Amino acid sequence: xxxxxxxxxxxxxxxxxxxxxxxxxxxxxxxxxxxxxxxxxxxxxxxxxxxxxxxxxxxxxxxxxxxxxxxxxxxxxxxxxxxxxxxxxxxxxxxxxxxxxxxxxxxxxxxxxxxxxxxxxxxxxxxxxxxxxxxxxxxxxxxxxxxxxxxxxxxxxxxxxxxxxxxxxxxxxxxxxxxxxxxxxxxxxxxxxxxxxxxxxxxxxxxxxxxxxxxxxxxxxxxxxxxxxxxxxxxxxxxxxxxxxxxxxxxxxxxxxxxxxxxxxxxxxxxxxx
Amino acid sequence: xxxxxxxxxxxxxxxxxxxxxxxxxxxxxxxxxxxxxxxxxxxxxxxxxxxxxxxxxxxxxxxxxxxxxxxxxxxxxxxxxxxxxxxxxxxxxxxxxxxxxxxxxxxxxxxxxxxxxxxxxxxxxxxxxxxxxxxxxxxxxxxxxxxxxxxxxxxxxxxxxxxxxxxxxxxxxxxxxxxxxxxxxxxxxxxxxxxxxxxxxxxxxxxxxxxxxxxxxxxxxxxxxxxxxxxxxxxxxxxxxxxxxxxxxxxxxxxxxxxxxxxxxxxxxxxxxxxxxxxxxxxxxxxxxxxxxxxxxxxxxxxxxxxxxxxxxxxxxxxxxxxxxxxxxxxxxxxxxxxxxxxxxxxxxxxxxxxxxxxxxxxxxxxxxxxxxxxxxxxxxx
Numbered sequence: 001x002x003x004x005x006x007x008x009x010x011x012x013x014x015x016x017x018x019x020x021x022x023x024x025x026x027x028x029x030x031x032x033x034x035x036x037x038x039x040x041x042x043x044x045x046x047x048x049x050x051x052x053x054x055x056x057x058x059x060x061x062x063x064x065x066x067x068x069x070x071x072x073x074x075x076x077x078x079x080x081x082x083x084x085x086x087x088x089x090x091x092x093x094x095x096x097x098x099x100x101x102x103x104x105x106x107x108x109x110x111x112x113x114x115x116x117x118x119x120x121x122x123x124x125x126x127x128x129x130x131x132x133x134x135x136x137x138x139x140x141x142x143x144x145x146x147x148x149x150x151x152x153x154x155x156x157x158x159x160x161x162x163x164x165x166x167x168x169x170x171x172x173x174x175x176x177x178x179x180x181x182x183x184x185x186x187x188x189x190x191x192x193x194x195x196x197x198x199x200x201x202x203x204x205x206x207x208x209x210x211x212x213x214x215x216x217x218x219x220x221x222x223x224x225x226x227x228x229x230x231x232x233x234x235x236x237x238x239x240x241x242x243x244x245x246x247x248x249x250x251x252x253x254x255x256x257x258x259x260x261x262x263x264x265x266x267x268x269x270x271x272x273x274x
Numbered sequence: 275x276x277x278x279x280x281x282x283x284x285x286x287x288x289x290x291x292x293x294x295x296x297x298x299x300x301x302x303x304x305x306x307x308x309x310x311x312x313x314x315x316x317x318x319x320x321x322x323x324x325x326x327x328x329x330x331x332x333x334x335x336x337x338x339x340x341x342x343x344x345x346x347x348x349x350x351x352x353x354x355x356x357x358x359x360x361x362x363x364x365x366x367x368x369x370x371x372x373x374x375x376x377x378x379x380x381x382x383x384x385x386x387x388x389x390x391x392x393x394x395x396x397x398x399x400x401x402x403x404x405x406x407x408x409x410x411x412x413x414x415x416x417x418x419x420x421x422x423x424x425x426x427x428x429x430x431x432x433x434x435x436x437x438x439x440x441x442x443x444x445x446x447x448x449x450x451x452x453x454x455x456x457x458x459x460x461x462x463x464x465x466x467x468x469x470x471x472x473x474x475x476x477x478x479x480x481x482x483x484x485x486x487x488x489x490x491x492x493x494x495x496x497x498x499x500x501x502x503x504x505x506x507x508x509x510x511x512x513x514x515x516x517x518x519x520x521x522x523x524x525x526x527x528x529x530x531x532x533x534x535x536x537x538x539x540x541x542x543x544x545x546x547x548x549x550x551x552x553x554x555x556x557x558x559x560x561x562x563x564x565x566x567x568x569x570x571x572x573x574x575x576x577x578x579x580x581x582x583x584x585x586x587x588x589x590x591x592x593x594x595x596x597x598x599x600x601x602x603x604x605x606x607x608x609x610x611x612x613x614x615x616x617x618x619x620x621x622x623x624x625x626x627x628x629x630x631x632x633x634x635x636x637x638x639x640x641x642x643x644x645x646x647x648x649x650x651x652x653x654x655x656x
Contacts, residue, residue, distance in 0.1 A: 163347055164380035166367040168394030168445065182384045265428040 080146025115208030129211030153187025304353035
C-alpha cells in the first residue's frame, strides 16, 4: 500500500479547482484595485466599495433583485412542495406520467424559450411587464427545482408516521403541519435556498419578462459591462460571492454538526443498552 | 366434533363460549381486494371485551390488512366492521377509539419522548396539567422516567418500543392494536416484554389485538388465536386447543413441529377410530371419533414430544413403529431423534435430556421402537 496521494491526483485536483475558481479569485482581487482601469493593478484599496454605496442605480437594482428572489422563492417553495406531495403520495392517477414530465420539463428547457413564451403569454393577456411578471417567471422555473428537492426528501419519508398521528386523533391537515412538514423541512428549506439563488442570478428570463422600473441586478451588471467593466461591478460581485459563500458554508457546517451529534447519540444509546 | 377441555383452563375467562355474550369487535363478511389480489376473503370474526386476541399467519395471509381495516387505514370492499355495536364504515382513523402500535414504532423523530406520548392527548384538547400528569404516569408504566426529554434516535430499540407502547396507551383506547410489536427486539428482551404486555393488558382491562407471524409470541400472550391463510381464518381457538387439537394439516404444521402420516380410515368404533398407514406399514388406534367414512384418506398427526422412543418392543400391536435412528438434533434441553421408518419416511421424537450425560443410550443407526398412547395424536380430515 502506498501512503499519500499520487502526483497525478494532486495535479488533477489543482487543475480542476483552478479551472473552477481562478476567474472568481481574479474578480475578488481586482475589486480591491485602486486603478479605474480594470486590467491594470494600481495598488490595494477599498474605494470601490465606498463608491458602490453612492451608486443609487446599482443599489436600487440590488433591492429589486432581493425582493424578487425572496417572493418568487417563497411562492415556488409553496407550489413545488405541493407538486412533490402529489407526485410521491397520490400513487397512480390518470396523467401522472404527463404531470411529472411537465413538472420537470422547465429544468431542461432552454431559458430563452421559457422567457420568450412567458413574454408572449403576458402580451397575450395584456399584462403590463414589471416587478410582478418577473416574480411569476422566476416562480415558474424555480418551482421545478423545489419539487425535485422536496420529492427526494419525501421518498424516504415513513408514511406510518402520518398514520400514527391520525391514529392518535390528529386530522389529516393538522397532521401535515405537525408531523409531515417538520420532518421534510430541511428539504423545503434547501428548495427555498436553491430557488432564491436561481432567481438572484437569472439574467435571461428576467430580461424577457421585466418592464420599466424593475431592473434586476444581473441585468444592470450586464448592461454596464457592455459599456466596459468598472471596478464597482467587481466590488458588488465580490459582495454577492461572499454572501452566497457565507450562507452555503454556514448551512453545511450546521447540518454536519447535527449529523455528528446524531451519530454520537445513537452510539451512546446503543452503549447504554448493552 | 365435541370439544373436550384439554388440561386446566388458563384463566376463568372465556366469553367466546357464552352464546349470549355480545362481541366487542365484529368483522361481518369482510372482503378486501388490492387489484387482483384478495387480501381478506369474506371473513367473519368476533372479538370480546378484555380479550387478548392474536391474528397469526405467514406473510401475505391478510392479518395486517385486518388490523389496518380496524384502524381505518384501509376500507373493506364489502362487509362491515363493528366496534362496540357501532359500524365503523366511513369513520376516519382519527375519529376511531382504537390506537395502534406500529411495527416500525413510527415515533415522531422531531419530538421528545414526552411530546410523543402527549401527542394524542393534545389532539383531544386535554388540559395541560392533566396531560403532564398522564404522561408522567405512562413514563412510569414503561419505566422510562429518566428518558422523558430524549429524542427517539437517542434511545435503544427496546426503549423505543416502550415509548411506542406508552404513546398508544396514553389515550386509554377501547382497543389497542399491536402490529408485530416485538419483531425488532432480541430474543431475551422479547420474552420479557411478552410477559409484561400480558400483565399490562390484564391490569388495564383493555382489549388487545395483536398481529404476528411468531407462533411463540401468539401462544404466550393471547387468550385466543386466529390462524390465517390466504385471507381466510383456518382456526380460531385458545393456544392449547390450537396446539393439541388443530383442525387441519395447515394449522398442525404451522404451529410447532408435527409428524403427519397419511392413512386410510379402517374402522369407527364409538369414541375411537382405527387407521392404517400403508407407507409406514402401521395400524393406528386413536381415542377420537372422526367425521369421515371408512376407506377415506385421513391424516394422523402426532407431536414429536408425544412419541416414545426405546429399544424394547412395545406390548401392543398397534401405535408402534420400528425404525433406525438416522439423526440426532441436540438442543440442550431436549434432543430430537429423526428416525427412519422403512428406510425412507422420517418420524421425529423429542426426548427431554433429564441427566447431564453426554453419552446417549441411543445413537446413530440403532434399531429402535417408536410408540404412543391412544390419546397422544389426532386425526385430521383436511
